[in-house]
Structure formats: C-alpha cells, structure tokens
Amino acid sequence: MKRVITIIIVVVVALGAIAYVLSNNKKKNEEKTAFIAKGGGAVAVRVATVEKKVVNLDFVANGNFVPKQELNFLSENAGRVKAIYVDEGDRVSKGQVLARIDAEIINTDRETAEATYQNAKRDLARYQSSFETGGVTQQQLDQAKLAAENAKLRLQASQRRVSDANIKSPINGIVNKRYIEVGAFVTAQGTQLFELVDVSKLKLQVSVNESQVANLKVGNSVEIQSSVFPDQKFSGKITFIAPKADATLNFPVEIEVSNDTKNSLRAGMYGTAVFNFPKQAPSILVPRTSFAGSVSSNQVFVLDKANNKAKVRNVTSGRILGDNVEILDGLNEGETVITSGQINLAEGTPVSIVK
Template sequence: MKRLTIIFALLATLGLTAWKLSSNKENVEKKVYQPDVNQKVGVTTAVAELRNLSQENEFLGSFTPNREIEIKPLAGGEVIQLPINEGQGVRAGQLIAKLDDEQIRFQIEALQVTLEGYQNDLKRYEVLVKGDAVPAVNLERTQLSIRGTQAQIKQLKKQLENTVITTPFSGIVTSKMIEKGSVVSMGAPIAKITDISALKLLVNIPEKSINQFRVGQSISIETQVYPNVYFNGKVNMVGVEGDAAHNYPVEIIVQNGNNNPLKAGMYGSIVNENKLKSQTLSVPRQAIVGSTKKAQVYIIENGKAILKDVTIGATTNEYYEITKGIKSGDQVIVSGQINLQNGTPVVAQ
C-alpha cells in the first residue's frame, strides 16, 4: 500500500511538471516576435553599373638633402683663415678655410734654387762633353737630378694647393667643427655643407604597390607645413631590394623654391592613383554579404529581395568588381540586409 502511494505521488509530480512546462512554452511563444511575412522592409539601394575602377594609395616619407658632405682637408696644419659661419650660404668654389703654408713655400723656394744650380751645371756639361773634357755620365746625372727636383717641386705645389679648402658645391654651412687657430690633421672634418636646392623624398612602398612606380614618373607631393600646396616631384630611383617587411625604397626629387621653402627632415606624402580596370561592372562594397570567397548580393526583383551568388574581381576602397552573378542595371541593396531573407518584400528608401 505504501509503495502504491509513492508511485501515485511520482506520477502526479511528473504530470504537474509537464503541465507547467507546456504552459511556460505557450507564454514564451506569445512573447516572441513573429514577423509579418507580407510587411515590406525598408532598404537602401544602388545600381550595378560600369565604372572605371582606380585605387588611391597614400604614402608618407621624409625629405633628405640633395647633397651633403663633410669637408675634410687633404693637408694638415694651423687654420689661419676660416671665413664661414653656421647657417651661411656658400657658393661652389668659395673659400672655407686656409691652412698655414709658410713651410711649404720655403721648401719650394729651396728646391727652385737647387734646380737653378742643376740647370747651370747642365749647360756647362753640355759644352764640356762636346769637347771630351768630361765624361758623358756627368751630363746624364745632372739631367736626372733636374727631373727629380722638378718632381719634388710639383709635389710641394700640390700640397700648397691643398692648404686652400673650398666648397665642392653650393649649399648651406650646417656645421662648423673648428675655429680659427685650430691645428687640424689630414682627413679630419672641419665643416658640413648641405645642398637643399633640391630635396629627396624617401618613401617605403609595400610590395603590393611597388609596381605603380617607375623612374621618371611625375608625382604630386603634399606636406604638413604647407597645407593645400602641392609640389611636383619626379621619381629618381625605385628600389630593387625590399626590407624584412617587404617594403621597397622609392626616391623622389623635388626642386626647392623661395615661395614655400622646404627643409630636410620635413614629412611629405604622395597620393598615387592606380588604375585597375576600365568600364567594368561594379557595386559598392556595402552590397556584399558573406565572405569575398563566397560573396552574395541582394537585388530587387518584383519588389522582393533576391539573394544572388556573385564572383568578385578587382577591389578598391569603395567598389567591388563583379565578374559573374548579376548584370548592369540591377538594383542592389547596400543597407538593411540584416533584416532580409531570400524573397523578403522590400521598399527602397
């Protein structure tokens, strides 16, 4: 009897639980939103049409001097003239520094006296040799002494020239390492000359974009210093070896001017337009649903959203080329797709 009571109690509990679950299910279903299949969904559309696809890429670089050199003397000695200051403009061939050359001039003078003596001896030996008064070997030795002395004088004159230090090209004195009265050694830098009559814009270009550049190509350049002012540049070098990140150096020459002067170290940016396709069927990027490998678009047919499989070709920041799946003139949906299913009634807003 006790066992039957327990069984009846369990059955009653199970029945009550089943009734409660069924009642909860009905309440939940009443609360869940049931869309009206005949209600039209508002969407935004665009027309699939033929376009010229091009991609604008912006790259940032920095300006470097056209030429820059450290002036190093080919002789050593005391600096007796230094007519330059930092920031000063200099012309090609202008005096930068003058070294003391007194000792070299004394040596040249002494050798010239020696040379004069050899030349007098030569004249006497030429007469004596003709009369067989002296051996011909004396004449030959004197001739060799003259040639040797002349060579020493040339060498000293070259050293004398090296005491005058001039600029190899026009530019600005950007650094002065010594002062008048300093004693310098051969090869020690004394000043730095920077030429910014033209500047080099050095830009690192990613691998996927490097083929957009060629030597001699004209490119428009913008700077942060002069907004809305464009400088004309010409590609001077396209790198043939990339770095670890697969970036390639591109060098662009820009002529400097007085109206908007540029300085080394400033930033410059270029915008290069890459023409991808001409007159190709394309849609806005927002029209694509799914992935690019399995792309789909909704088009409107007879007031309904119809899902189409498409094949994507070239891409830009704004458009996808469509090579298969829809035709020119189709009205594609670009927003509101989250509320759509294949066949949903729609209205273009």
C-alpha cells in the first residue's frame, strides 16, 4: 500500500513540473509575440544613428618592474670557500672577484697536467726523430701526436679550473643574496653562490588587449609613472610585444625603463605605462551590435526611413574600438543602422522602432 502511495506522489510531482515548464514556455512566447506586436505586425528593432567621432586611442596599463638582468650564480669547481669579498647590497662590476675557492687541490691537478703535457711533448719529439730514420711507424707517430694533444687539452682545462677558483661577477649589478659563508664546501654540480641583479635598467611587464596591441610597435617611447614616486617621471621603450595572446586573450608587452642615477625604482614595484597617441581624424563609428552575425561579415541593416523597411548594406569595417566599430566605407554620417533584431530581417522587411 505504501509503495502505491509513493508512486502516486511521484507521478503527481512529475505532472506538476511538466505543467510548470509548459506554462513558463507559453509565457515567454507571449512576451516575444507582444514585443513584435508593438511594431503593428512589423519586426520590432532598435536603431542607432551613424556618427562621426574623434577616436581617442590613449590608454594606460599597470604592471610590475623586473630586472633587465637577473642571475643566480652557481659554482663550477668543488672546494671550500676560502674568502668572500662582497656582501648583500654591494654593487659589483663585470669581472670583479666576489669570492675565492681553496685552490690547493686544483693547483695540484694543474701541476700534474703540466708534467704530463711536458712528458708527452718530449715523447712526440723522440718519435718524430725516430720516424725520420725509420725507427717507428707512421701509426706510432700519430699515436704520440694524439697523446700530446690530449695532454694539452687536459692542461688547458686544469688552468681554467685554477682561474675559476676566483669567482668573478659575469654582469654589472647588485648582490641581492649571498648563499655561502667562509668555510662552506661547494660542489662542482652547481652550489648556489650569489643572486645578482642589474637594476640600472628595468623591464615593466604589462598586458594589453587586441584593440590596443594593434597600435603598438617595438621601439615606441612610453611614459612611465610610479605611485611610489608620483613627482618623478620615467621614460621607457617597448622592447617586446608577444606575437600570441595569453590564456586571458591579452598580449604581454615589455617596456625597458632607464632607472635614474639614484636607482629609485626597484624590481617588484608596481608601475603604470601611459600610452599616448597623436590626435586622430574623426571616423564614422557604429555600435558593434549593428553587424549581421559578426564584424567579419561586413554587413549591416540600414533603416529606410521613407518606408520603414530594412535594407541590407555591405560595408568595410576598420578598427574595433571597445563597443564601437570604425566604418571605412559603405555608410554616411546621419544614416540609421539597426542594432537588434537582425535575425528576423531580410532585404525589404518592414520594421518598427522600439525605444
């Protein structure tokens, strides 16, 4: 008995849900019918007047400053740190010695390589003399030459390791972090020694949309502002424009900024790029919704005011400027374009303007 009652309740609820959906759909259809009925049997549409306006292309974009050069300096030789000559915050120049690795073992390797090379040179001289008198074969002479060349290469490698015992800065910059202490042992696998940054020039990384990136070129000068230093003006130059949009459909742009002599700007600060463009000539603009389908269709409906009918017009679209589209050809100032209801329109369809 309980099972029968449950089934009856489920059926009643299902029928009620179906009745609600049908009633809701009927209401929507009646609203659509009423909307069209406002036009007295014609298709109800909304319209906009074609206007000629001055296009303002100026815009701003916010981003972060990053160092133009940033280097995590790693060890190339194994050994114990014998001396450190710089500390965090010190300014260093390219080629300056930052620290020194104990070179005792490295020097021993170099001396062994030197002795091996000198011995190989003497062997080569003896083989060459013997070859001239027929005492050795060409193959034996070639092997002596190969041994001498290999010994020379090993000597050069050991000399390079001796030189690398003096850890030198590869760039001009500032020691941002020091990871070692005197007495610490570093490995040849790449122990991190220093983090060096060059803030004499910074890069401001910003993102712009598709309509903005179309007006940018590498090499363009850009005014840079910082909220930390509102009274100071900085200048920059566009050095990179991404050829592909990122996941947000924006285009990354990098602007190289010359820091002042005081190095006021620091990596990680926020900055604002102010993009200014020359004043533009007035252009004919229409709402983006005027196009039948999409902007790429290059087709709009124009209102024939004499007969209140829709007329198809082929146009040439230009730049997309926010909610408006520039029209290069096909429309004149003062004409009226239809901005909604195009899906129900064809050439000569009667229309009624709904405000």
